[in-house]
Amino acid sequence: MIRFSLSALKSPGTLFSIRGGVHPETRKFLSAGAAIEAMPLPALIRVPLQQHIGAPAAPLVKQGDTVLKGQLIGRARGPVSANLHAPTSGKVIAVGHFPAPHPSGLPVATITLRPDGEDRWGPRLPRLRPEDAAPEEIAARVAEAGIVGMGGATFPAAVKLNLRGKYPLHTLILNAAECEPYLTCDDRLLREHAEEVADGAGIMARALGVARIIVVVESNKPEAASAMRRHNLGMGHPIEVKVVPTQYPMGSEKHLVKAVTGQETPARALTAELGIVVHNAATAHAVHVAVRYGEPLISRVVTVSGRGIARPANVRALIGTPVADLIAHCGGLSGEPEKLLLGGPMMGQPVANLRVPIVKGTNGVLALSPSETHRSAAMPCIRCGTCVQACPCGLTPFELNARIQADDLEGAAEVGLLDCVSCGCCSFICPSNIALVQGFNFAKGRLAEKQARKHQQEETKRLAAARSAREAAIAEAKRAAMAKRKAEMAAKKTREAAEAATQPGGEVVK
Amino acid sequence: MRLPQVASGPHFHSMFNVPRTMVAVMVCLAPATGFGLYQFGWPAMLLFAVTLAAALVFEVLSLVIAGRPVLPFATDGSALLTGWLVAMTLPPWAPWWVGVLGAFIAIVIGKQVFGGLGQNLFNPAMVARAMLLIALPVPMTQWVAPMGLKDGPGLADALRITFGHAPGYDTMSSASVLGQVQSQLDAGRPMPEILGGMASLHDQFFGLMAGSLGETSALLLLIGGLCLVLLRIIQFVTPLAVLGTIFALSGAAWLIDPDHFVPPLFHLTSGATMLCAFFIATDYVTAPVTTAGRAIYGAGIGALIWVIRVWGSFPEGVAFAVLLMNAVTPLIDTYVRPRIFGRTRSGKPLPLAASAGEKP
Numbered sequence: 112m113i114r115f116s117l118s119a120l121k122s123p124g125t126l127f128s129i130r131g132g133v134h135p136e137t138r139k140f141l142s143a144g145a146a147i148e149a150m151p152l153p154a155l156i157r158v159p160l161q162q163h164i165g166a167p168a169a170p171l172v173k174q175g176d177t178v179l180k181g182q183l184i185g186r187a188r189g190p191v192s193a194n195l196h197a198p199t200s201g202k203v204i205a206v207g208h209f210p211a212p213h214p215s216g217l218p219v220a221t222i223t224l225r226p227d228g229e230d231r232w233g234p235r236l237p238r239l240r241p242e243d244a245a246p247e248e249i250a251a252r253v254a255e256a257g258i259v260g261m262g263g264a265t266f267p268a269a270v271k272l273n274l275r276g277k278y279p280l281h282t283l284i285l286n287a288a289e290c291e292p293y294l295t296c297d298d299r300l301l302r303e304h305a306e307e308v309a310d311g312a313g314i315m316a317r318a319l320g321v322a323r324i325i326v327v328v329e330s331n332k333p334e335a336a337s338a339m340r341r342h343n344l345g346m347g348h349p350i351e352v353k354v355v356p357t358q359y360p361m362g363s364e365k366h367l368v369k370a371v372t373g374q375e376t377p378a379r380a381l382t383a384e385l386g387i388v389v390h391n392a393a394t395a396h397a398v399h400v401a402v403r404y405g406e407p408l409i410s411r412v413v414t415v416s417g418r419g420i421a422r423p424a425n426v427r428a429l430i431g432t433p434v435a436d437l438i439a440h441c442g443g444l445s446g447e448p449e450k451l452l453l454g455g456p457m458m459g460q461p462v463a464n465l466r467v468p469i470v471k472g473t474n475g476v477l478a479l480s481p482s483e484t485h486r487s488a489a490m491p492c493i494r495c496g497t498c499v500q501a502c503p504c505g506l507t508p509f510e511l512n513a514r515i516q517a518d519d520l521e522g523a524a525e526v527g528l529l530d531c532v533s534c535g536c537c538s539f540i541c542p543s544n545i546a547l548v549q550g551f552n553f554a555k556g557r558l559a560e561k562q563a564r565k566h567q568q569e570e571t572k573r574l575a576a577a578r579s580a581r582e583a584a585i586a587e588a589k590r591a592a593m594a595k596r597k598a599e600m601a602a603k604k605t606r607e608a609a610e611a612a613t614q615p616g617g618e619v620v621k
Numbered sequence: 622m623r624l625p626q627v628a629s630g631p632h633f634h635s636m637f638n639v640p641r642t643m644v645a646v647m648v649c650l651a652p653a654t655g656f657g658l659y660q661f662g663w664p665a666m667l668l669f670a671v672t673l674a675a676a677l678v679f680e681v682l683s684l685v686i687a688g689r690p691v692l693p694f695a696t697d698g699s700a701l702l703t704g705w706l707v708a709m710t711l712p713p714w715a716p717w718w719v720g721v722l723g724a725f726i727a728i729v730i731g732k733q734v735f736g737g738l739g740q741n742l743f744n745p746a747m748v749a750r751a752m753l754l755i756a757l758p759v760p761m762t763q764w765v766a767p768m769g770l771k772d773g774p775g776l777a778d779a780l781r782i783t784f785g786h787a788p789g790y791d792t793m794s795s796a797s798v799l800g801q802v803q804s805q806l807d808a809g810r811p812m813p814e815i816l817g818g819m820a821s822l823h824d825q826f827f828g829l830m831a832g833s834l835g836e837t838s839a840l841l842l843l844i845g846g847l848c849l850v851l852l853r854i855i856q857f858v859t860p861l862a863v864l865g866t867i868f869a870l871s872g873a874a875w876l877i878d879p880d881h882f883v884p885p886l887f888h889l890t891s892g893a894t895m896l897c898a899f900f901i902a903t904d905y906v907t908a909p910v911t912t913a914g915r916a917i918y919g920a921g922i923g924a925l926i927w928v929i930r931v932w933g934s935f936p937e938g939v940a941f942a943v944l945l946m947n948a949v950t951p952l953i954d955t956y957v958r959p960r961i962f963g964r965t966r967s968g969k970p971l972p973l974a975a976s977a978g979e980k981p
């Protein structure tokens with residue numbers, strides 16, 4: 112589209128913009144000027160056992176236990192999972208189900224903690240000198256500290272650090288694009304803690320065995336970019352700072368790689384196959400803290416913003432802090448918000464309940480007023496094609512939607528449903544206000560379910576076939592044994608008969 | 622299929638919605654319309670009002686009959702815009718029932734029969750224009766010379782022209798520019814001579830000659846259209862393809878044989894070319910959705926307009942050109958698709974080596 116070629120002309124230093132995408136009002140000014148602040152201990156802390164992609168952690172504490180800050184309270188289960196640590200010292204008052212920070216509001220297993228107010232540290236993890244540590248040790252430490260992707264994807268970071276050896280890696284990209292409107296937590300982190308982030312990036316580069324580190328910042332965060340330029344060494348590796356155009360969804364992993372390197376990751380492949388690993392900037396900061404100071408991931412920076420918040424701010428909050436406490440710390444709600452979200456307005460999740468806690472992947476708590484959401488009633492598709500032009504994945508959202516509405520999920524998959532990254536550009540721009548992404552997510556879920564069921568059916572069939580084969584084999588063996596016995600009996604009889612014949616007049620000795 | 626109401630993102634929306642888009646198009650269309658109304662005076666205004674009102678009435682009636690919600694659809698602006706476009710294609714002094722009939726064809730036959738907003742295959746305004754032209758060749762080809770509001774008939778006379786019989790004004794009928802060219806070419810006169818005896822290019826550009834409302838000022842239509850492009854309501858590619866194709870084809874023909882072909886600038890400024898390029902070929906519902914598809918579609922319209930004007934039996938071919946290309950739209954949309962990210966055009970995942978080779 113014209114606007115993109117124009118934006119590329121305006122700033123030729125930012126080489127590749129991504130095809131499609133949208134330019135929502137970023138409204139970052141609401142909180143961009145607010146320095147990261149601490150907040151008082153909340154009265155209750157709720158740590159869900161599943162805050163990451165993969166298996167939920169197994170709880171290590173029970174009701175009535177006292178825990179110290181940083182103590183391991185949930186152990187990772189399986190290769191893709193993450194440890195959980197007590198965010199502060201206090202008493203476990205429940206290990207049970209609690210509404211999840213998730214739109215479904217379904218209860219999930221949660222450890223509820225009443226802080227004792229002393230914030231006493233337990234023993235920290237042993238220090239590690241990354242300069243001397245083996246890459247495996249670094250990855251193990253990151254796993255131990257329970258670090259997950261903090262940009263919202265919440266994929267266990269250690270798993271991504273262990274890709275070394277499996278792929279020929281050469282570049283670590285640190286994602287500080289922060290393309291979601293409103294969010295400023297990564298921006299502030301870079302401005303205020305560039306040195307730590309750079310060190311964390313260096314540590315990760317060592318764990319990955321790569322020499323090239325690129326920090327990517329969108330063009331609307333010049334302070335963050337210049338702070339990173341001042342701290343452009345991570346453990347001796349030079350750090351390149353690349354400024355990319357402000358455009359949503361620049362922060363989407365594969366699109367970021369495309370924008371920075373010009374390389375397009377093939378469908379269904381990992382960026383690692385191109386030799387590139389992408390981590391979030393906040394993750395790098397957490398790695399720095401975990402490796403240098405032995406502190407697990409128990410807090411994160413959260414942007415609390417939106418016109419519905421009295422005093423928008425960036426807060427370093429303990430994992431498990433209830434949303435209500437965060438909002439109260441920021442002056443409370445100004446009026447009834449139209450939407451209450453965890454995460455950004457494009458891909459975040461609505462929360463119905465103010466008591467839900469923030470988790471490791473929560474980068475924002477937003478209260479949006481009606482003047483910000485521009486919601487209106489859905490109309491029929493007018494085939495305007497705006498969604499087609501906006502889709503960064505080259506899909507035809509209106510067509511996907513039509514097929515899904517007609518219950519033709521396979522047809523939708525044929526025209527690329529599974530290549531959709533649910534970025535929301537199409538719904539955002541659609542003049543008819545059609546809830547396109549909602550339909551796509553629903554259809555993807557249904558397709559996955561179908562596939563699982565098909566898989567299961569095939570498995571059952573396979574098992575049934577195996578069992579009947581086994582039974583047949585057993586029956587065959589039985590038959591063979593019988594036949595053998597019969598043959599033996601027959602042989603015996605003839606032998607006896609023969610013996611009897613050789614003893615004329617004699618008794619058959621039995 | 623009903624979807625469960627678990628809201629997924631995005632949780633806010635761009636400024637654009639259907640009514641705003643329609644209003645923006647009407648605003649961009651307003652200068653040319655206003656100038657046309659001024660040029661052709663009270664009768665044109667009456668016809669314009671009647672046509673728009675009729676479009677709205679037919680829309681509401683259709684919605685009621687079809688049992689669809691009336692309020693959201695009647696206020697989305699699409700019916701008004703359709704009525705407006707129909708009015709733009711009518712001879713400005715046509716009697717009221719021509720406008721009502723046009724609105725009926727456009728709204729009921731062109732749009733609602735297909736299922737309403739977003740469902741129609743053909744551009745409703747062009748369906749109306751084409752049907753009227755075939756069914757009512759006489760009233761649809763009676764043009765008047767522009768006189769300006771002051772020198773034209775007053776309101777009382779205008780009421781008689783539009784709603785009654787006003788024999789006195791029939792004598793004022795004159796052919797449209799393209800009609801003149803065609804009839805004189807048929808009479809065997811060479812092109813330079815024909816052009817010499819007609820409205821100048823300058824007049825056409827500023828809208829000082831006979832024609833329908835939408836055929837008046839190419840300049841104002843161009844400005845309005847460019848505003849639409851700047852507002853990002855339409856993509857520039859469509860008008861560019863339409864105008865570029867007309868220019869290229871007519872230019873080539875004119876260079877080869879200037880005695881029999883009209884010069885390219887004449888094509889661009891006359892008839893409904895500008896209206897078509899910016900306001901009709903860009904109709905969302907009936908055009909392809911991809912940029913490349915729109916380029917093909919626009920080029921097709923441009924080529925057909927020129928062909929019909931030169932060899933067809935009608936002096937003006939915009940309506941037929943658009944309708945023909947409308948029929949091709951589904952085909953274009955099936956074959957011209959964007960490339961999916963991470964896949965080749967044929968839908969296979971990109972080969973790893975090739976994409977790695979693109980490294981700058």
Ligand code: SF4
Pocket residue numbers: 501502503504505506508530531532533534535536537538547548551
């Ligand atoms: S949500 Fe999916 S279909 Fe919509 S723009 Fe994003 S990738 Fe394209």
Ligand code: SF4
Pocket residue numbers: 491492493494495496497498499508509537540541542543544545
């Ligand atoms: S943006 Fe909305 S109205 Fe336009 S084509 Fe896409 S789905 Fe249809």
